[in-house]
Amino acid sequence: MNSLMKLLGPVISIAAGFVGGKIVDKAWVGFTGQQPPKHGDKEAQAEASMRQAIAFAVISAVVAALIQVLADRGTQKAVAKLRK
Numbered sequence: 001m002n003s004l005m006k007l008l009g010p011v012i013s014i015a016a017g018f019v020g021g022k023i024v025d026k027a028w029v030g031f032t033g034q035q036p037p038k039h040g041d042k043e044a045q046a047e048a049s050m051r052q053a054i055a056f057a058v059i060s061a062v063v064a065a066l067i068q069v070l071a072d073r074g075t076q077k078a079v080a081k082l083r084k
Contacts, residue, residue: 008078013071020067024060 028036036056037048048056 009072009075012075013068016067016071017064020063021060024063028056028059 025036028034032052034048034052037053
């Protein structure tokens, strides 16, 4: 594996994950009108049903997996372009 990819991959993944998390949070508030049920947020946890908590966890996991795949592919394409 190229050393440039070793450096770029984690940076891009972290940045993409941060942005993806913010998008999921905003979408959750937009669709439900409630704050997302997150660890450490006692007010949001008290209002959330188990069904809402599971739905939020599943949506977050799907988005995180998509972001990871897209970030890896994007990094590989960027490195390939830099090699040429």
